[in-house]
Amino acid sequence: NAGVTQTPKFRILKIGQSMTLQCTQDMNHNYMYWYRQDPGMGLKLIYYSVGAGITDKGEVPNGYNVSRSTTEDFPLRLELAAPSQTSVYFCASSLTVAGNTIYFGEGSWLTVV
Amino acid sequence: KNEVEQSPQNLTAQEGEFITINCSYSVGISALHWLQQHPGGGIVSLFMLSSGKKKHGRLIATINIQEKHSSLHITASHPRDSAVYICAVGALNFGNEKLTFGTGTRLTIIP
Numbered sequence: 582n583a584g585v586t587q588t589p590k591f592r593i594l595k596i597g598q599s600m601t602l603q604c605t606q607d608m609n610h611n612y613m614y615w616y617r618q619d620p621g622m623g624l625k626l627i628y629y630s631v632g633a634g635i636t637d638k639g640e641v642p643n644g645y646n647v648s649r650s651t652t653e654d655f656p657l658r659l660e661l662a663a664p665s666q667t668s669v670y671f672c673a674s675s676l677t678v679a680g681n682t683i684y685f686g687e688g689s690w691l692t693v694v
Numbered sequence: 695k696n697e698v699e700q701s702p703q704n705l706t707a708q709e710g711e712f713i714t715i716n717c718s719y720s721v722g723i724s725a726l727h728w729l730q731q732h733p734g735g736g737i738v739s740l741f742m743l744s745s746g747k748k749k750h751g752r753l754i755a756t757i758n759i760q761e762k763h764s765s766l767h768i769t770a771s772h773p774r775d776s777a778v779y780i781c782a783v784g785a786l787n788f789g790n791e792k793l794t795f796g797t798g799t800r801l802t803i804i805p
Contacts, residue, residue, distance in 0.1 A: 612790060623698065623780070623795030671737060678789035683727065685737035
């Protein structure tokens with residue numbers, strides 16, 4: 582099992598550009614999450630999804646969009662990249678939302694210049 | 695807002711030492727997670743607990759709900775245990791969609 586796979590690993594964007602971070606899980610998990618990790622800070626939830634077709638905002642959703650067309654995939658779209666979006670992004674999934682282990686991807690390092 | 699405080703922020707120890715990392719939180723929770731983040735960045739879930747104690751190999755996690763405190767212990771520490779250990783708590787009546795993460799404890803084990 583690959584678990585949670587996210588791409589790309591590293592990306593440099595110019596201010597104003599857009600990009601999509603891809604996330605795929607092969608565990609048939611209903612719940613998927615996108616977090617960002619800034620230096621010296623705890624992970625912050627950007628968006629989450631409770632199943633195909635259903636998404637909801639987390640703590641820091643501004644500047645991002647998501648979609649969940651299938652159980653497996655949960656891409657994160659950055660529109661009009663800003664330096665404040667320079668961060669490490671983690672995709673994660675869990676079978677249910679409560680009482681379950683969370684599985685994380687390897688992280689995507691994004692720099693906006 | 696549920697604040698999560700971890701201590702120490704940094705810990706350096708000799709191989710073989712017994713390690714304790716602490717996590718305190720401020721309000722009622724549904725569950726507490728301990729995560730391990732290696733230098734390459736990947737995050738692995740070590741434990742999820744809502745009461746008592748769990749053990750996996752050389753790792754032991756305990757939680758005291760009344761004192762709003764959890765500890766992660768590592769026995770017979772090894773250089774491969776060097777990582778950042780993160781505590782995360784789930785808001786009461788919520789699940790993983792309402793987690794608050796600590797800033798992590800950086801552990802370095804010297805051979």
